[in-house]
Amino acid sequence: MNETRHVEAASPRAVIEARGLSKTFACDSQTTAALERVDLTVQQGEFVAIMGPSGSGKSTLLYLIAGLAEPTAGEVRIDGTAISSLPDAERARMRSLKMGFVFQRFNLLGFLSVRHNIEVPRLLGWNSSRKGRTVEELLAAVGMEKRIRQRVSELSAGEQQRVAIARALINEPDILLADEPTGNLDSRNAEAILDLLLRLKRELRLTILLVTHNPDVAALADRIVEMQDGSIRREWKPEDVRPWVEWHRKLSAPFPG
């Protein structure tokens, strides 16, 4: 889809760098540390899965990388730019042009059609000079070209997630951030969405940072980061998590009739 990106692939560079990243939330008079001194580097074109139990800080890490919140300590660099120290408008600009976001609950805007949902990142006014991909091209890429005029509320969960992926790609981002993208889908739809993500990663040389609970999903990544209690516990290679996958599959299998 984009030839220049294949040329760049010869010399991978760090597109995401988190250094000493900490985030503390204050509620009433109590403070809770959601992240503690996290270091993470993601190379261009890499697919990294972040795993861990609920409350381990996976999503917080993702949102800090996206510049949706300011870290209590440390910094995040996107393509060498310290996003965490940028003013709100610059952070929003970087988020819009460099990153695409896919959420567990799809987070489409119910009052808009499929076409307009995909166009939303363009309506925010950051990419007026870019030509970019058309909505039709993106819908064809996610296999939804016939649903362009429909309301998103009329779509199935799997279809909504495809629209969300198309929306994430409208500004041709380098990075795709996905927070449990298959968490609300049945296994068939989840598989289809993962296939789609892998295909898009190959074709567009996307860097993917994906949060998941599911070892099946994590096993597809180039690298797996395991988090616990706000810190990175260790990193795994996909082959290291095979026993987990088997175990998870057994647990998920239906009880024999």
Place this chain on the structure above:
Amino acid sequence: MLKLIFSSLVHHPARTFLCVFMVGVALVLGLVIKGLASGLLTEKIVRTQGIGADLMLQAPRSSYLLGLGRNVLPARMAEKLLEVEGVKAATPVATEASFTNRLEVVFGIDLETFNGVSGGFRYVAGGPFTGPYTALVDDVYTRTHHVGLGSKVTYLNHQFTVCGIVEHGKGARVFVPLATLQDLVAPEKCAVIFLKCSSSDATEVVKERLKQFQGGALRNYQITAMRDLTTLLTPSAIVGLQEFLIVVVGFAAVINFLVIFLALYTQVLAHTREIGILRALGATRKYIINMVLGEALFLGLVGAALGLAAYQMTKVILLSLFPGLSFLLPLDFTIEVVAVALASAVLGASYPAYRAARSEPIVVLSYE
């Protein structure tokens, strides 16, 4: 941004309709009151000027609204004023405000001298007074009171027979003989003397001469050039009317503020997730603020348009029910009221906009 605003408004039709409706209702209240006040005053001015006089002489500190003044001037003074150089004709008019059915100002006129100043009535039907208890009414009066030639009208506890119907625009809508009105309210007195000058250009000179007349006897009398009535008879000249209008417009602004505030505040609270999504997709805080304010501005604009349309509709309905009414909406007041409506809408949306921009995407989007 417009696409997002319109889609949001279309997606919540009940909320949008209620907001627009409430803004329109608040606006139409002020517009109708102002339109009616200005219209009636202007119509009164036009009718008074329509008499055709150049000057009018009243007792000191009399109201320019004829009918509210007392009959304290000696009617014979009119003859005397003819001695002033430049005065071509003079006519005494006694006035009385009657409240028998509705407020109506009755002119007691001496038909001969009144015609000398005004150039005479144009009769639609009938003719001049045929007796002391006969009356002339104008064509608007016949429509509003459903009367015709020979009908009886009651004023000051006396019945008058309509002997003539005249074209409107000569001061009052009902005219009775001067002597009759004087007998009933103030013998040999009148409230105002209308004067016709030899030349309209000499009005100011004649006014000065009147003040000097008989050693300055009329110095303290109220002598008004008829062409000045337009500037003298304004809502601010009527005690309390201007203040009343300010209060009405103020109330409209408060209602607008509350309606927009409540609608957008509940909208922001109910849609924090959508706001979080927009932030995650690259919307700045400023963009979110502009979006909420833009929505309020749009609601205010459509509400204002609805208010103006409702004003026109109210005007048509009221005029069909009460043909004697008159409406005039000054452009500056309309702009002022619409500006107040828009400002209050934007003000009402300020806190919801601030609140929306302040929401943290990390909090509203987190889902584990």
